[in-house]
Amino acid sequence: MKPIASVELGKPDGPPVVFAHGWGRTHADFLPVAELIAGHARCILVDLPGFGATPRPDDAWDTHEYAHFMRETLAEITGDQPYIWIGHSFGARVGLRLAAQTHSPISHLVAVAGAGVKLPRPLWQQLRGQWRSAQFKRKKAQAQDEAAIIALEKIYGSADYIHSREIGMRDIFLRTVAEDQTNDVGRIIAPTHLIYGGKDTATPPAEGRVLHAKIPQSIYIECPAFDHLSVLTRGRHQIANVIKDILTEARP
Template identity: 55%
Template structure:
């Protein structure tokens, strides 16, 4: 498999910051943040394998495989020593794995609307989901052709689930979306900031608070009015601030503060 596509923005020799996007998206989501911090960081904005200009994995990778692959690529191919990982949604899931499995590479973690732990679901909601799933499976068995199956998926499935068929990523989608990293969180020892939008229905604040509770010393930030995607643009200043807060203090910074 070819190395994943990336663009580089910033100042060579400055602290390295790696950006991992969400499902169905690309490196472009983080360009405004990287450009705003260009004098202070050496930013690598990746198209994760299977997205954008990057070749998809040959197997149905979960986030463990994604994390191990990205760690090897950053360390062995790109010469990373230490870096900050900034991950949105799927990139956040991968970031949790990276921080747990490669603490010698990841020195700081910033999760933006990331998942990785199950949502709290009421008994009534569980019943409705099970009923809907049974209905889908019954109609799926009756589908006469692929066109009818696709229409059923559009009716019953999420936007990402439907799109995963068209992109040839269905196996990877189902492998990653159902993972539960709850028991791994306590082993994350790097400084971690979690940023979530109050109006996010894909990864709602309860998910962020649960992850923050599981990671020792993690800081949780909730932004009013923002959802799963608007947090990338309208919330970009908070993301940039979280990155900047973790950078080493230089002599010029100390002089300015004085």
């Protein structure tokens, strides 16, 4: 695996704060937040493997491999200094996995629109999902060429599922979305903030409430006016204020 692409701003000798973006995104998503705290910390914004300027892994990684890679990579960047992890969506999935490791290097976790747990679904939703899946498989088996398969995916698949083919990450996408960290996040000992947009349908607030119930030292924050992406833009001050509070509390 080649070195990770990253951008740094802020105080080179400040406490390290790592920013990890969501699926199909890049470090640029967190620039508005990082700029707000740059006077207080060393901000390290990464392109996770397979996104932005960082090449994809050679194999089909799940979040275990992503967390292992990020732990080794960041040890080289920070010199084994503990860091605050700010993750959005997929970046939060990886952060949850890394924070649950033994002797985790994460001193504080901020999961923004964090994914990683499975929510119970009403029976009608389960049946509808099974019916759509069966329809997709049947029509896919009858498709004459790849163009027909891609057309079917646009009808039956989610936006991220469709995009995963376009960026050559379908195998990794399927592995990571199939995971359920519900029984693992209880091992997280780092103080954790969970920030969710009330209008988020990609990772709804219900996921944050499940994580809040499972993670011992967690605080749940819901921002009613924001959705999955606007929580990073219009909601940047909320995230920045949480980070500033963490940095203030961490001062000797």
